Amino acid sequence: MTNIEKIDVVQDIYEENDRIALETKESLEKVGVFVINVMGSPGAGKTSSIINIIRSMPEESFYVIEGDIESDIDTIKLKELGINAVQINTNGACHLDAPIVQKYAKKIDMDKPGILFIENIGNLVCPAEFRIGEHIKMLICSTAEGSDKPYKYPLAFEKANIILLTKCDLKEFVDFDDDFFRKGIKGLNKTAPIFEVNAKTGEGFKEVVEWIRKNR
Amino acid sequence: MTNIEKIDVVQDIYEENDRIALETKESLEKVGVFVINVMGSPGAGKTSSIINIIRSMPEESFYVIEGDIESDIDTIKLKELGINAVQINTNGACHLDAPIVQKYAKKIDMDKPGILFIENIGNLVCPAEFRIGEHIKMLICSTAEGSDKPYKYPLAFEKANIILLTKCDLKEFVDFDDDFFRKGIKGLNKTAPIFEVNAKTGEGFKEVVEWIRKNR
Numbered sequence: 325m326t327n328i329e330k331i332d333v334v335q336d337i338y339e340e341n342d343r344i345a346l347e348t349k350e351s352l353e354k355v356g357v358f359v360i361n362v363m364g365s366p367g368a369g370k371t372s373s374i375i376n377i378i379r380s381m382p383e384e385s386f387y388v389i390e391g392d393i394e395s396d397i398d399t400i401k402l403k404e405l406g407i408n409a410v411q412i413n414t415n416g417a418c419h420l421d422a423p424i425v426q427k428y429a430k431k432i433d434m435d436k437p438g439i440l441f442i443e444n445i446g447n448l449v450c451p452a453e454f455r456i457g458e459h460i461k462m463l464i465c466s467t468a469e470g471s472d473k474p475y476k477y478p479l480a481f482e483k484a485n486i487i488l489l490t491k492c493d494l495k496e497f498v499d500f501d502d503d504f505f506r507k508g509i510k511g512l513n514k515t516a517p518i519f520e521v522n523a524k525t526g527e528g529f530k531e532v533v534e535w536i537r538k539n540r
Numbered sequence: 541m542t543n544i545e546k547i548d549v550v551q552d553i554y555e556e557n558d559r560i561a562l563e564t565k566e567s568l569e570k571v572g573v574f575v576i577n578v579m580g581s582p583g584a585g586k587t588s589s590i591i592n593i594i595r596s597m598p599e600e601s602f603y604v605i606e607g608d609i610e611s612d613i614d615t616i617k618l619k620e621l622g623i624n625a626v627q628i629n630t631n632g633a634c635h636l637d638a639p640i641v642q643k644y645a646k647k648i649d650m651d652k653p654g655i656l657f658i659e660n661i662g663n664l665v666c667p668a669e670f671r672i673g674e675h676i677k678m679l680i681c682s683t684a685e686g687s688d689k690p691y692k693y694p695l696a697f698e699k700a701n702i703i704l705l706t707k708c709d710l711k712e713f714v715d716f717d718d719d720f721f722r723k724g725i726k727g728l729n730k731t732a733p734i735f736e737v738n739a740k741t742g743e744g745f746k747e748v749v750e751w752i753r754k755n756r
Contacts, residue, residue, distance in 0.1 A: 366581045366664045366693060367685025395691040418665035448582045449634035449663050468684030469583025475611040494713060
């Protein structure tokens with residue numbers, strides 16, 4: 325293939341992906357389901373944050389699609405808590421895309437209006453490039469990852485509608501520099517709010533939930 | 541393109557990549573340079589581990605290629621410590637590949653035999669799929685990421701020749717389950733040693749350095 329042909333192929337993949345993402349989003353909108361694409365590094369605290377939000381909104385119906393390369397550890401955890409969840413295993417692929425999400429969204433019986441969390445593959449790079457049918461992107465970043473992440477992985481921070489800084493109880497042990505972190509984000513994204521949370525104690529999730537209620 | 545044509549293209553990319561990786565490895569071997577591909581999640585402690593190893597081997601000459609999507613934060617840090625480092629910015633790409641490493645390896649004046657660290661993009665998925673000219677792969681995983689990482693991101697653990705478990709001072713705060721972590725790795729990789737380290741105090745790096753001396 326020549327380079328121009330390669331670029332055409334990539335362009336086609338993005339366009340086809342966006343078309344299917346829009347289809348998913350619109351069909352879920354019709355049944356009153358609001359879709360949140362949860363992105364972040366491995367171990368940032370994506371599942372724990374989802375669980376904390378679900379616990380703080382007892383009035384709401386929740387559905388979860390868990391994306392993992394392999395394993396169903398998180399789906400088992402969610403089901404044990406009585407949460408309606410399905411597992412996608414990508415068998416190597418580094419992000420979710422719209423076609424796979426569309427396929428699995430059909431496997432959940434979304435009989436009531438509510439919120440669908442789609443937990444993306446733990447990866448601060450590739451998921452940010454693909455729409456999967458979401459209304460908003462929620463970026464989860466832990467203090468243990470260090471305060472330089474917005475500078476090194478700008479796209480995820482740029483595309484986020486809401487940012488959760490997790491594991492705030494570890495701040496003092498990891499020399500987390502709040503000003504540097506926030507300055508990095510402000511240079512990329514002037515609108516996304518940043519909420520500081522601790523999934524172990526539930527601290528900070530009240531504010532997250534208020535924001536979701538207002539913005540859904 | 542049909543599916544068969546797509547598979548052919550992917551196959552060609554891997555084969556061409558491996559050919560160039562071998563070329564890089566052999567040309568560096570000729571001048572006595574041992575190459576370590578350092579992989580791990582964002583904020584796992586890759587740069588801090590490299591710095592600790594360099595400090596613990598004063599007899600050795602070191603060279604570093606820093607891979608980042610954007611920014612040169614780590615290269616500046618290394619240069620301030622007098623370490624011979626060059627920066628690769630991939631501008632979005634989620635891993636280093638052999639062609640880009642070959643190009644940048646030529647930019648470092650490796651005038652003495654020694655060790656070249658290539659710090660890959662912070663990503664526990666994609667870098668594991670690409671040879672870049674390394675003799676060994678060093679996987680850096682932090683306790684803050686959680687003990688389930690081998691189950692969720694098996695390829696990186698399977699391909700590693702040596703594994704460093706970093707931020708061991710945080711173990712007690714993050715409920716890290718040692719047995720579960722080690723059991724996950726043993727199911728994928730029976731030969732790679734696992735070293736527990738703390739980059740803040742330098743604890744554990746003596747053993748890492750002994751292993752490198754024996755295995756280079």
